[in-house]
Amino acid sequence: MPKVGYSEEEREQIRRDLLTTALELMAAQGIQHTTVEQIYKKVGISRTFFYTFFPTKEDLVVETLYLQQPKVLDFARRLVSDPALSWQEAVTRFLHTCCYGERNGIAVMTTEEQQMIFRRLSPESYDTFRRKQMALFGGILEIFGVRANRDRIALFTNLSLAVMILRRAIPETLPMLVPEAVDETVRFQIRSIVDCLEEMKKES
Secondary structure, three states: OOOOOOOHHHHHHHHHHHHHHHHHHHHHHOOOOOOHHHHHHHHOOOHHHHOOOOOOHHHHHHHHHHHHHHHHHHHHHHHHOOOOOOHHHHHHHHHHHHHOHHHHOOOOOOHHHHHHHHHHOOHHHHHHHHHHHHHHHHHHHHHOOOOOOHHHHHHHHHHHHHHHHHHHHOOOOOOOOOHHHHHHHHHHHHHHHHHHHHHHHHHO
């Protein structure tokens, strides 16, 4: 028989379990292929109870991406502080790992997933997401030793997300591009981003 009453501590633990479970599933199989049912069943609660925590799947997805941000920053710090890696190698490995997020436990939204989510976000939620996104990419730049101003953060955000999204979009979303060349395309774009960041670093 399902439990009727939960303490605040129990509710907070369930909320954390929902977020961590969602992140694991979304990183492994993509946001579109992760259902609310998969998440609440794995946590062991009912559909009705799930919706007392998150009114929509989109609200859960955004909160899950927020949960991931400190982990991404920690990963960047570990790479930069690794004495076995040069700066260029650390930045390259970071970007490459993010591009192949589903292999490395990092959830990266496809073009379709971005459109689906942001069509349903309130203006307030969208503004919050933008602020947190700017803080994330600004934090990554600072870890890489690059002074982060608004223009640099915007450029780095677009360059990074462009290569991640492109890698996920071939061939389903962008069928006219050549799938056999996708990995080399990613490597080329990452080298270009690293070169760009190195120039910024010199100017910092």
